[in-house]
Amino acid sequence: MGPLKGIRVLDMSMVVSGPFCTMMLGDLGADIVKFEQPVGDVTRMPSGSDRGGMTIGILNWNRNKRAIMLDLKRDGAAEVLLKMAEQADVVIQNVRPGVVERLGVGYEAVAARNPKIVYCSIAGYGFEGPYVNKPAYDPIIQGMAGVMVSQRTQGRPRAVKNIIADKVTAMTAAISILAALNEAQRSGRGQHLTIAMIDAVAYYLMPDVASRHTYLPDQRGVPPSMNTLEPFQTADGYITIAPLTDKHWAGILGAVGHLEWFEGDEPRMERVKRSIKSLITLFPTKPSAYWLERIEAADVPCGPLNDFDSIWTDPQFTVNQTFFEYEHPAAGRVRAVRSPAKFSRTQPELWRHAPALGQHTDEILSDFGFSANEIAKLRADQVVR
Numbered sequence: 001m002g003p004l005k006g007i008r009v010l011d012m013s014m015v016v017s018g019p020f021c022t023m024m025l026g027d028l029g030a031d032i033v034k035f036e037q038p039v040g041d042v043t044r045m046p047s048g049s050d051r052g053g054m055t056i057g058i059l060n061w062n063r064n065k066r067a068i069m070l071d072l073k074r075d076g077a078a079e080v081l082l083k084m085a086e087q088a089d090v091v092i093q094n095v096r097p098g099v100v101e102r103l104g105v106g107y108e109a110v111a112a113r114n115p116k117i118v119y120c121s122i123a124g125y126g127f128e129g130p131y132v133n134k135p136a137y138d139p140i141i142q143g144m145a146g147v148m149v150s151q152r153t154q155g156r157p158r159a160v161k162n163i164i165a166d167k168v169t170a171m172t173a174a175i176s177i178l179a180a181l182n183e184a185q186r187s188g189r190g191q192h193l194t195i196a197m198i199d200a201v202a203y204y205l206m207p208d209v210a211s212r213h214t215y216l217p218d219q220r221g222v223p224p225s226m227n228t229l230e231p232f233q234t235a236d237g238y239i240t241i242a243p244l245t246d247k248h249w250a251g252i253l254g255a256v257g258h259l260e261w262f263e264g265d266e267p268r269m270e271r272v273k274r275s276i277k278s279l280i281t282l283f284p285t286k287p288s289a290y291w292l293e294r295i296e297a298a299d300v301p302c303g304p305l306n307d308f309d310s311i312w313t314d315p316q317f318t319v320n321q322t323f324f325e326y327e328h329p330a331a332g333r334v335r336a337v338r339s340p341a342k343f344s345r346t347q348p349e350l351w352r353h354a355p356a357l358g359q360h361t362d363e364i365l366s367d368f369g370f371s372a373n374e375i376a377k378l379r380a381d382q383v384v385r
Contacts, residue, residue, distance in 0.1 A: 002029025002339075003346040007181070009033065010085060011065065012093040012100070014041045016138075016163055017122050017197065019061040020170035022092060025177070026064030027339040027348040030090075033364055034065045035081070037072065038385060040357045052330035054354060059334055062354040068365070069358030069385045077383045078104035084368045085110045085117060089184075090177055094122035097132050107192040117190040118180040120173055126196035136197060141165035145201035150209045150224045165201045172200040231305050232279060236287040238305035241279075241295065249275060251298035256282060256291070328353050358385050 007030040011022040019034075019041070026032040034041075043057025050056070070077055082105065085091060091110055093100050100106040100121070107119040121127070124136020142148050142165055148157040176193050184190045209224045231238040243249045246268075253259050253275060261275045283291060288304055295302040306314055312323055312335070325335050331354075339348035361384050365375050378384045 001346065001351065002027060002348040003343060005029040005346070007031065007090065008088040009090040009092065010081065010088045011035060012081075012091065012095070012105070013122065014094065015043060016057075016061060016166035017169040017173070018092050018094040019043070020167060021120075021122075021173040021177070022065065023061050023063060024170070024174045024339065025090075026352070027350075029346065029348070029351075032065040033084070033088075034062060034067045034355065035070050035072075036067060036357060038069060040069075044357060051332060052328070053356065054328065054331040059328065059331060059354045060336070063336070063350060064352045065355055066352065066360035066364055067355035067358055068361045070361075071383055071385070072103045072105065074381065074383045076378070076381065078109070080365075080370075080378065080383060081105050082109060082113050083370075084364075086113050087368055088114065088117065089181060090118045090120065092120040092122070092173070092177070096135075097121075097123050097127045111190065111192070115189055116184050118177055118184055118193065119190065120177050120180075120193040120195065122169060122173060122195045122197065124197045126199070127194050138163040138165045141197045141201055145198045146205055146209065146224065147201060150205065150226065152223070152226070153230075165197050168204045169195060169197045169200040172203070229276065232283045234283045234288040234291060235285065239283070239288050239291055239295075240303050240305055242301040244301075248300045251300045252279075252295055252302075255294040255298040255300070258282070324350075326350060330356065361385065 004025060007025070009022055009025055009030050009032045011018065011032050012035045013019055013022065014036075022030075022032045022034070036044075041058070041062075043061065044055055047055060070080060072078060072081070085105075091107075093105075101108075107121070110117050110119055123132070124141060125131035125134060139159055142159055143157075145165065147164065148159055151158040151160055173193070173195055176195065180191055180193055208227075211225045212218070212222050227244075229241060231240050241252060243252050246262075249262050249272070250259065253262050256279070258278065261278045262271050264271055266274075292302055292304065304310075304314075311317065317323060322338060322340075323335055324338055325333060328334050336350070341348070362375055365378070365384065366372075370378070375384070
């Protein structure tokens with residue numbers, strides 16, 4: 001079991017930012033109880049590619065959890081969660097601001113029953129201000145937080161083609177929860193963490209991208225820094241290079257036999273641009289392996305560009321055991337990504353499969369002290385299913 005064995009987390013979140021956070025905590029050994037309304041998490045919606053009733057979103061962000069279906073709109077449902085919170089360490093939710101309070105399961109109600117609780121609330125824009133009631137999804141956050149303009153090509157802003165805002169928020173939440181748990185163990189008091197997705201993304205993005213706007217007063221109209229080179233096409237694919245210093249440029253141009261491309265009296269940036277244009281023309285004349293062998297020998301940062309056919313068998317990922325396969329009882333054979341940290345004693349592991357909707361309702365309620373008669377009544381009243 002992972003190092004969080006014994007930590008109980010009540011997870012009222014949905015979609016990605018909350019579920020990815022709690023999956024990370026579950027990978028590390030925490031007991032994650034996933035609460036869902038009767039309609040289920042949005043990621044349970046069939047996409048046409050689901051198998052055995054399990055969608056990709058449930059498999060990839062909800063392993064190492066147990067699932068309970070609790071209809072918080074029913075009388076008595078809030079009391080069920082509050083009673084469970086008395087025995088929990090963490091509660092996390094990411095519905096729109098104000099919803100959990102109206103349902104009777106906000107921070108104040110939970111903390112009144114368990115003052116040591118760490119309660120994490122995630123919202124797209126924050127919990128006050130002009131955007132507080134707007135719906136928030138990853139592309140909107142990317143646009144607002146500067147991600148799209150930092151990815152511009154040919155003068156146009158571009159979206160990152162994965163849900164980076166949700167995932168960055170999830171990691172921020174996981175780190176923050178662990179910090180609050182550590183403090184709660186010392187002080188005996190919990191606290192309420194509030195995380196805005198736009199803040200988490202800005203925190204992640206700005207230290208390098210906003211470099212030209214660090215010193216004030218800054219100049220309006222100056223675009224963000226974009227120092228990462230695009231992939232270079234070769235005769236049989238693409239490679240990436242990162243010659244950041246003059247030593248790197250001397251190394252790579254010496255490796256390809258054209259030191260003269262970086263020589264001259266022009267400003268450094270002009271010589272860099274000239275070298276890049278020349279490499280764009282040169283690299284397609286030979287395969288990737290040819291160039292990588294020579295560039296690596298010059299100790300210049302470089303690498304192949306993996307696609308989703310080659311990445312699974314890349315020799316470094318193989319040695320790291322980054323990816324693994326397992327049998328899911330409903331979905332069959334699936335591939336997953338391991339928790340990246342390697343622990344010498346308490347190694348994270350897959351110890352619970354991604355659950356079906358409400359799969360563990362009775363088991364969870366029993367574990368939290370509800371009697372068989374109480375569970376039967378909750379089912380009869382359709383508070384749980």
